[in-house]
């Protein structure tokens with residue numbers, strides 16, 4: 001359709017890399033599910049790993065007071081937020097970039113560093129924005145299968161790095177599997193990288209992890225590690241997904257480059273105020289981390305009771321093989337629960353469930369149990385009628 005149109009109207013033809021670019025496959029929202037399934041009750045969304053508890057109390061208060069200032073453009077570089085983050089991480093202010101979401105920063109990094117034909121190495125399955133951003137730039141995605149436990153296989157990724165490799169992603173904990181790379185694996189990998197390869201360590205779920213072997217690459221002091229870009233976001237534990245704000249700690253040269261290609265006033269005044277107010281509450285972070293861990297433990301135990309085998313996850317989500325993931329996700333939607341089938345991420349046999357509130361976790365487990373039960377009845381019925 002698009003192609004016919006653009007042959008007639010050449011002005012409408014996008015550049016070559018964009019013509020076949022798939023759209024980001026987003027988690028479905030409650031309104032779409034009500035429309036498509038006719039489900040009338042409360043729809044529970046566990047499809048996009050948003051923090052279960054919403055904004056921090058201090059951020060809620062800041063949001064109320066900012067509303068009168070919105071006729072003025074915000075600080076274009078989010079200076080107060082980036083300075084607070086620099087203090088928090090013990091780096092210089094010119095080593096922090098704040099963007100209008102983690103995804104926006106991934107787009108800026110791709111725009112800044114990828115030439116047509118460059119290669120981008122990442123794990124598979126993983127966050128599919130890495131692949132889409134490579135394709136958007138006309139670069140070549142090079143997916144490397146994860147280890148069986150759902151963690152990035154860094155030695156295999158090192159072997160996949162060639163003369164055209166420009167960016168390499170390490171997602172830890174990995175979305176959607178939840179596995180971590182260890183401190184020793186990460187340092188060995190970074191130290192052995194060819195000079196032209198820029199590593200991007202995506203730690204969208206950093207604050208949820210309490211594992212003793214989880215490295216904080218911002219603080220790894222080897223000079224090599226400091227050449228990495230470390231991506232974080234306010235969308236997950238900070239509960240600000242709807243405001244779109246994320247940041248990266250990166251070498252000053254990378255920060256300066258990305259600042260030049262950011263949109264003017266990229267991060268809204270509202271998002272900056274809420275993010276700034278969210279910092280400096282270590283007890284609230286610790287409480288949320290513990291709450292998430294309890295929810296994740298309950299979620300995984302419930303899945304195992306139903307005869308399923310979730311992967312060990314360190315994030316606010318769990319990934320579990322179910323067979324035909326799209327069918328299972330569709331059946332759960334008809335019961336008012338939205339989860340994410342992982343086709344777009346490269347695994348059509350698994351679903352990913354976000355750790356919601358305790359009530360949401362129970363509602364999901366009830367819906368899944370009911371679905372498995374009715375499936376069982378249906379297939380038993382089919383066998384009986386066939387036998388007859």
Ligand SMILES: *Cc1c(COP(=O)(O)O)cnc(C)c1O
Nearest residue numbers: 101102103127175204233235246
């Ligand atoms: C959620 C997420 C991000 C960033 O999300 P934004 O909402 O765009 O800040 C980045 N990487 C991974 C792996 C994520 O899961």
